[in-house]
Amino acid sequence: MTPRVMAYRVRHEDVPDTSEAFERAAGLPDGPEKDRTREEIVCAWLPMADRLAGRFRHRGEALEDLRQVAAIGLVKAVERYDPYRGTAFESFAVPTITGELKRHFRDRLWSVHVPRRVQELRGRVRDARDELAQRHGNMAPTVEDVALHAEMTEDEVLMGVEAMDCFSVLSLDANLSALDEEGSATPGDSLGGWDEALDAVINRESVKPNLRRLPDREKRILFMRFFHGMTQSSIAKDLGISQMHVSRLINNSCARIRREVMRDAA
Template sequence: MRTQAQAHARHSHDDAPDTAAAFRRLAALPPGRQRDELRERIVTAWLPMAERLAGRFRSRGESFEDLRQVAALGLVKAVDRYDPDRGNAFESYAVPTVTGEIKRHFRDHMWTLHVPRRVQDLRNRVRFACQDLSQSTPGRRPTVAEIAEHTGLGEEDVQAGLEALESFTALSLDAELPGSDDGYSLGDALGSPDPALDTVVDREAVRPRLAALPERERAILYMRFFNDMTQSRIAEQLGISQMHVSRLISRCCDRLREQVLRDAS
C-alpha cells in the first residue's frame, strides 16, 4: 500500500485520477477503436484538472468557455505525447503542457496587433510586480522606480511593460469618450486633412511663373482670381473688350500650366 507522502508526490491534487495503468495499456495498444476509446476515457478523467488550470486565467479578456476549450486541447496534446516509461507522473507533464497552450493562446490570438514576445514578457513581469507591490503601496500605483527595483528590470523596460498593459486590445474609433453625454466618439476628436494643403504646392510652383508675366497679364489674373472681378469689369477698367480679356486669361492660364508641368517633369 502506498503511503500518503508517496501519493502526494505522485499527484499534487487530491482529486487527480490514477491513470498510470491506463497509460501503460494505451502505449501498448495499436491504432484502432480500442485505443481511441481508452484515450478518450483518459482525457475525460483529466478534464477537471484542465478546467482548473483554465480558471487561473480568468478576468484577462477571454471568456472562460474559450479558455476551457484551449485547456482541453492542451490536455489532448499532453495525453498523446506522454511517455509512461519515463517514470514521471502524468500530472507533472500535463500541467506545464496545458498551461503553455493557454499562454500561447493569449500570445497568438488575444493581442489585437502583433507584439514582440519580449514586450509580452515585460508586460507579464510588470503586471505581477504591480500586483505584489499593491500590498505595500495601498491607494496608489507603484512608481516606475519601485517596479524596476522589484523586478530587476531597467526603467525603460518597465515603461515598455506599462505601455503594453494598456495596449492589449485596440480601442474602436466609434467608442464613446469617457464623460461624453452626447455620443461624442474618439473618431470625432481626430483631425482631418486640411483641403487647403493641396493648394500649397500648386501655389508655390506657379508663384515664380506669375512674377515673370507681363505687367498687364499679371494684373488681369490678379483682378480675376484674387479680387474676384468679372471679365466685363476688368475690360471696363482696362479699356479693352471683354472678349480680349477672356482670350488673355485663357492664354495665360494655358501657358502657366504648361510651364509648371514642364518644371515638374
C-alpha cells in the first residue's frame, strides 16, 4: 500500500481493508457466491459512501436520497473494480461515487433545464461564496467579491446566482409579497387565459376571399346581419324586400361560402 493511501486512512476510519475479498470475488464465477462476496464489500464501504453523500447535503436534496445515490455509485464501483491493476479501491471508488452524485443533481433535480456551462458557473459561484464566507465570517460577499475570487466576470457571477434557483420552482398558488385590493397576489393571477376570439380570426380570414366573390347585395345583407347585428326584418325593411327573401339570401350565401371553404381546404 502506498504512503498516500496510508495517510488517507489515518484521516478517515471508514476505509476498510477488503483486498482479500476483492481477490476472492475476482476468482469466482458469476453466481450467488460471487454476489454475496460483493455484497459484503459494499456493506464494508457504505460508511465512506455516506460520507461522500454528506458533502452534497446543502444543495436542496434530502440526505437519505443522496445516500441511496451514493450507494448505487458504490455498487457500480465494486462491480467494475479490478484488484489486479494495482490501484487501491478507494482511489477508484471516490470519483465513481462522486460522479454518480453529480449526475443525480445534473439530470434529476433541475426543475428548469440549464445549459452545462451555466451549471458550471453555478458551482464556481457557490464554491467562491463558501470560501469567502469562511474567510470573512457571516458577511455575504458581493458580486464583485465573488468575481475577483473566482476569476469570473460579474455577468458570469450573476448568471450563476440565477441558476441557483433552478432546482425548485414556485407554485402558481404561492403568495407573493405584493398585495392588491382583493388580497395577496399569486403568480397564477398574472397568467393569461385562452382568447376565444382567436378562433373567430381564423374563421374570418378563411371566408374573406369567398365573401369578396359574392354579389354586392348579398355582401351587404351579410354585413348588416353579422357585423351590425341587424335582424332579418330590419334588413328587409331597409332594402325594401320581404323578410323571407332576406332569409333565403342569407342561407344561400352562407351555404355557398361553406362549400367553397371546404373545397379550398381539401
